Amino acid sequence: MDAKARILPNGEAAPAAVLDSPTNPMVTPLLTDLYQYTMAYAYWKAAKHNDRAVFDLYFRRNPFGGEYTIFAGLEECIKFIANFKLNEGEISFVRQSLSGSCEDGFFDYLRELDCSEVEAYAIPEGSVVFPKVPLMRIEGPVAVVQLLETPLLNLVNFASLVATNAARHRFVAGKSKMLLEFGLRRAQGPDGAITASKYCYIGGFDATSNVAAGRLFGIPLRGTHSHAFVSSFMSPDEIIEKSLKSSDGSTNCEDFVSLVHTWLNKIQAVQWSKSSNGMFGQTNHSELAAFTSYALAFPGSFLALVDTYDVMRSGIPNFCAVALALNDLGYKAGGIRLDSGDLAYLSSEARKFFQSIEKEFRIPGFGKTNITASNDLNEETLDALNKQGHEVDAYGIGTYLVTCYSQAALGCVFKLVEINSQPRIKLSEDVTKVSIPCKKRCYRLYGKEGYPLVDILTGENEPIPKVGERILCRHPFNESKRAFVVPQKVDDLLKCYWPGTSGKPRVELPSLKETRERCIKQLEQMRPDHMRRLNPTPYKVSVSGKLYDFIHFLWLNEAPVGELQ
């Protein structure tokens, strides 16, 4: 990768806040579709490359059958824009990829190209957003803005999709549960995983298993051991170093392995005496050895995967034996993880077992030992667990979360809405695919109860909606759908994140934590009927009366008149 100089794209000295490059060094000006370069050449050849264009980035439908989306990926987009510059190797590859007849002047033009004349406006990252409302509005010389199209879509599409998926999982799991993202191994490529870790955190997850994502973004990390660890041991006899200091350092247990055995015998004696639940008998030795070894390595954070052999007959008694031995030395065990079977049943049985241990051996709090569940969890299985009743405290979620299995893509598009101050419209047989022309402003209007009521798009120069003043909100394409609204609060949605030469102040990019907090807060602010899983109410997106009239004027103007025969 080429080092990025700490100077502004236009060659001026760097100001205080220089933006880093995108997280993934593979995000370069070549991470775009070839046609962006062929178009750039055609624009340049027609001396049209500096025509001032306005593009909207938006999506047409909320994912996962829901009625909301989380906007994410903005920070990476702005970092990409801020550092957009082709190096010689890249220019020479573009030359080689275009037709041999392209003039040299074009490559000189590419050499000078940057985003100093581009302006980028966006809704803050982590916001709850809706179809048709521009998430970003990019203005600038048409050739440059076209080159940005594909990377911006790539950086927003999956980020927003997976953040939304995370938010939906959080909604079903409930606020009190710990949510862990475990998707690295099944994700779509290395940074399919890293991207997922980042945006699941924004969407409300608490931690990830992905060490690289933890390092890059400061996301809390979680993880203990796998089935392979458990089955790599044969028996406790192979444990050589058996001593363990107490948590306060005051005493030393010479033979922790024996202490564990003593506890296992006590537990089994109790089980035996209570008879008849089929759970006595020998536990698995290889598992006991693995748990004991793990506790010797991490006495302060012992968490055991209990389903390698048999949860209730082996995993849970073995865990409890080790946890009680640790308790003797002043350590509190972290809990168990269930990775297979009937999680509702097993978590409830485990809870009862822990409670009986608390009572039998008078270990206060043992009944509340943490239970983590994993194994192909998704929105539906979380919902089913809730309905069955369960005792799970934390969920580890992988495949379905990070690959967005139930809908693997969000359809953000990037449409030209104005060029040289002339509004442009993209027509389609399918009315949902007709674009809303003009450089626009976007507002969120709030009602009396504090909930967002409706988003409204207006022309750039229309008056700003005022609190307490009645405003007409029209459906952009359905003439009969319209409503008057008297907003109690008005949010101007698009902020300036990259001012170009406009002289406007640049809104600073917030930290990942701030973005996460915004997301969680915005989700809480929504009216509950928009958020429910079954038949949620669509949130209204509207246009002003003036913009409505203009859309339909332009539409009639551009569409050819058919002739039925």
Add this chain to the structure above:
Amino acid sequence: MDAKARILPNGEAAPAAVLDSPTNPMVTPLLTDLYQYTMAYAYWKAAKHNDRAVFDLYFRRNPFGGEYTIFAGLEECIKFIANFKLNEGEISFVRQSLSGSCEDGFFDYLRELDCSEVEAYAIPEGSVVFPKVPLMRIEGPVAVVQLLETPLLNLVNFASLVATNAARHRFVAGKSKMLLEFGLRRAQGPDGAITASKYCYIGGFDATSNVAAGRLFGIPLRGTHSHAFVSSFMSPDEIIEKSLKSSDGSTNCEDFVSLVHTWLNKIQAVQWSKSSNGMFGQTNHSELAAFTSYALAFPGSFLALVDTYDVMRSGIPNFCAVALALNDLGYKAGGIRLDSGDLAYLSSEARKFFQSIEKEFRIPGFGKTNITASNDLNEETLDALNKQGHEVDAYGIGTYLVTCYSQAALGCVFKLVEINSQPRIKLSEDVTKVSIPCKKRCYRLYGKEGYPLVDILTGENEPIPKVGERILCRHPFNESKRAFVVPQKVDDLLKCYWPGTSGKPRVELPSLKETRERCIKQLEQMRPDHMRRLNPTPYKVSVSGKLYDFIHFLWLNEAPVGELQ
């Protein structure tokens, strides 16, 4: 990113063929689950880290309702293994992420860690593979091999999934069609896209739109222009530079714009005279201007997107006018792209139009003008197009291909099968999740007609199946399913790609083109009933009689005996 020194992991001088780092610089030893490091510490603390472990990487079910999978991702895995080394920054992050009580010696151990003692065996990349057969077998010190688990799974899972998806699309499209991968904007993150471009090419695609992937892997690039390019023009009046040299350079057309107009008038006159198909009338001026400009920039490769306003009333006549003007100057137009509407109908109508132009104006070959179709294509829509009849020559496929929309994840797993020469088994309530223990050999046996008949797994030291000699193949878990086979050819599937200290010769990694050719050839070799889309026949995967007996002995040995009450 830290520079990788060109020395072997063990510090020796580099041999002739040093392996590059993985394509994505984010693929580092930290791209793993935290629990791999907690386990590494626990192994180290128990002085067990150098126990010799054997892990199998395999999947349990073919994706997309099919009965085959393409194995891909191997090259990146081997490059990762070859360059596996933690730098100081990484070690210090691991230290910070583990519990504070970890001993310093462990971090010294991490500092020395590499894959010099690891052996990696694999089926060649691009092979057709089946459930339960190890795609890779990794042997080495248990702590190191565990650290490799997550990155290897990440690098294989999506690569194999998307290569298989590409192969399935190729199967439906047929050999004669050009297949273009257009997925960058909707892919799961930046290298979700780059990964998809690479492995779609292996799976049988011809080209990509992704410039970065073209540069990284030498994949052919394709692309022309978008709807925004078309609507960014207002009218042909804005074209200033109107001259175009003929293809042989012998003449110069001073006013190409007028030449296009002349042709448009001729075409419309003919349409008019033939009356009554509703296709006469004015074409869209902004579209005509865009096509003309694009042709002036790329006269030798003019390809037009014809559905911005109206395919038959505007796009096609405008395209033909420009193509015929180019033809006057000795250039052959590249064709059209349809990106919406009824592709079967529109492609057939476009073909008829081209044929009528060929006939009317005596332009040999014009009727065969290339037609590319895009717009949310997938296996089902390709199949539907085939059934309806169409005239499409090339397909541009994006979202459904690169995100593997119909199944967004492959479930490869990495299971311990032996440690210190002791076979290990992973049990499960679900028999499909029980692992096949032991370090194994894997063979593909071919029948009389040249088709692969069955894959068989045997113990490491069992005799190799011989051509012409009868061998018993047993289902690993179903005792009644078994068959004798007399192979006509035997392939030893697992090759040594990273010999560690074994002294075995290392199989060189083939080029991307060679891998692609292997894939295409292997797909052609399969018996057709395994490949069909509807109810394909499962390919048989078996174990030797000896391995069968051993699996079931070990299973009974490890499983606890229940007690019904």
